[in-house]
Amino acid sequence: MNEQQLLITKIDNKSSWFDSRIKICIYTLIWGCSLEMLNISETQYIYSYLKVHNSPTNHTPVEPFNNSIKEVSCGENLTSVTDDYIQGLASDWTWYMQLVIYSFGLLVMSVLGPLSDKVGRKPVLVFTVSLFAITFALRTYAVYAKLNLYWYLLFCVVEGLAGCHYTYDVICLSILNTCAKQDESKPFNIALFDTMMVIGVCASDIGTGYLIKLTGYTYPFLTGTALLVLILISIIITLKENTKLPIKQNPVNISSSFIDICSLCRKTNTLMNSTRQLFLMYILVYFTNEFPYMANGSIRTLYELGAPLCWNSVKVGWYTAAAYFCEFVIGILILKTFLLCMKDHTIAFLGFTSSVSCYIVFGFSSNDWTIYLASAIGVIRILPIPIIKAILSRMVHSDKQGALFANIYLLEAVCRLGGSTLFNNIYHHTRPIFKGMVFFVMACFPLCAGILLMYMTCKNTQSDKIEIKVEDPTVQNRKENCGCEDNLKKAKKEDTIVIAEN
Template sequence: MKGNEDFIEKRPLLEDENCKQQHNEHSKKTAFPRWLTLSLGIIVVFLHFVSYLLNLYVMNQYSYKAYYEKTFPNSSHKSSGNTSACEQNTNTTEYKQQIVIQKLTSEWGIYCTLASNIPGIIFTINIGSLSDAYGRKLFFVAPLLGTVLKNGLCCVGIYYGFNIELFIIFYGIEGCTGNWISTMLMVYCYIADLTEPGKPRSLIYGILEGIIGIAAFISSTFSGYLIKWTDGFFYPEVTSVGFVLLGLMIAVFVLPESLPPSKRRDKVSFLENIGRATECYRPNFSPHGKQWMFINLLFIFILSGFANLGRIQVETLYELNSPFCWDSVKIGWYGALKIGMLSIGGMIMIKTFHFCVNDEYIALTGFVTSVISAIVFGLSTTDTMLYIAAVLNFGNTVTMPIVRSIMSRMTPAHKIGSVFAGIAAIEFICNMASSLLANAVYDATVEIYKGFTFFVMAGYAVIGIVLCCVHIVGQKRHEEKTYLISTTEKASSQYS
């Protein structure tokens, strides 16, 4: 096995030299140290994600209020920034109204998700491949600009009290330029340009997830207090515009290019760009991984997305209503605790596991925490149980970045943007489909058992555990076979 380990390390060593040569060329051009270049890219996605989540928390609660006022204008049970329209007595008219509003809000969330994600898929498939040909910096700008437009229009809509259905168009505008997933795609490419493959890159990806967790912690906590202090939703939405606008300014005026001209692919047509995003799932794409491994990793990524990405919207509805009846501040603090556990737990998991196991086992453990957390959340009837679920949630977001790291390790350096574009498009689909399914299941089961949708999410993670085990076994066999072939060829060469 020692020889096998030696073989596994030989390929990264060659790629390390390429990464160092690329970094030296980049440094001469920009005069930016690598740590600062990486930091700037992470800061941009940090600001974009803060803005995205702040908008998400604000609009989830604003849409609930807007539908209440639109559907039951004469009801005495009103919600605002400081109060929650929540009735715990199931026999009252107000409780029945509450069920209707939950359904309407859930359906509105479905339409917003579709409007944002369907055009976003097409856009994102292309920017990854295009960035392999034109460089990364240019393609940071479009998704940031789209979010500035969407959040700005939401501000106008809240201020003037537009019909809540009009906001769906605003989400569609953002989708045409990508969203935070597109920015994440570019940051992953940015990191891959500037880091060595293997554990060093996985660690940076883990740190990125931790930074994203901090962004989510800030936006979650901040949103509740902003809504409470202003007793409304307009100024919190203005704040979300400020964050993403700052990220746009950094991307345009400060962020250096990470991909030097000598490392870029040839320019190809629109259709060929789309083809490049899927080439890793074809035979003979890379000598470092079989076709089935890339396909299996794709399904692992999808299942992780289904288990985690659709939770925020339905969790907010779950907490707004009986038996919890939480206000905006309590929802914000809970989200902060959960996300804090994700960011801290994820970084600790990745760093600790790297001492004894490889990336594949980290992905497996992430699924295990997803199963336990979703089941406890679905069974929750008290605040304490919800907080326990948040603590148990500590590792359920590590799987997606770890899958990216594994795929980048198996991918030739000049094709990473294309591979990540395909993964980002799948993330769009996961974000859309998981939200649709979570909202649809919640809509169908809210009167029977509200926590059922979280059991469905746990089921996705169970299937993911099985696929991770398949990948671990297959990866070991592939490495052993490759090592034996390499040893045989070396021995034959020496004998000759």
């Protein structure tokens, strides 16, 4: 036996896939509710905070013992020029926070993803959720004490040290895909994970809108913190490690994790039956599609809060919940139907078309019904996400799933960081000219992703035809077989003559 070969522990896998799936779905439901409660409160809190401190006619100080800043409607003491200025400031602060979170998160996640393949999924998951509970508690205090936004920005660093929220997605999807026995179940498995998160997001969007309207911004932050503590306790008590770990564990080398995360692009032996070029092309398609999608949420919320729509927190919550429900819950049902009668690439093409149309209609939106129409058109725009994730997962060995999803969510973090930088600045500078210009720029990216995927599909189809012609046994093999039989008969005759002469 080779001494360098690791001795693998035996794990009882009886019903492990079912148990792990149910637990991960429950965690993810609560996780999505907690994250969205902070995300939707954070954007609106920044907008209201800047209105209170930048309104030219508001010189009344905020009551020092009020538990939080109250919601301010977009028409109060603001002209259209002032509202554009406040929208620009809010967009900039949203960008600063994402810059802080994902700059640190990119580095930490690049370590934690591959590290989970070595030390196990559960320790990394506990670490991430613990730091999230801490950063939520600190930000709750910042909102309660009405601290300067610079303090709030400082507290966002803790989320970056947790590897941002993508580390949670990396670990949970690695658990699900490690336990899954059939490759065909992976697209539905990934989409189910996204759907459970979105169900929590939808519930949070609706409840948070009313909570902000009734109590201000402190209690939504506090509730999100309590939900994270609940998840942390549940993971510690109920989740079992399902990763095959070596009996003799070597000391963990952090630098090797940076190398492991790049191994999928450097080493071909980590891939199943695919070339590195094909793998990188799918990565590029995924990146191009996700780049605007990751930065869309906060800009869309600011667009809805400002003139001419002037939505309040309740309306924003209901719309966001309905939009996510249509995309992920109805979208998962459509995906399940499409998988029965369509190929993966065809489903992805339909998703790209839906995404481009959605952005264009949203860019022209100046009233409520056009916003609703854009969401209806974009109901299947998320379908390329689970499809391409599943294609990439099939290309990689099971013991490299953690590194794969670390690559995927590292890519998403780059998209969110780069997308927020690009699109927040575009929104800031083009809003006085044309408010929906940023959405037209966003539409170009899924269009390019669809063109790139179409090129890959045509190229693969041509290569398949060439292989079929080369390996076609109908004509060439028959001629070769005929030649072999003639040679065999001639050889037998020569042997017979030699024997006869002897």
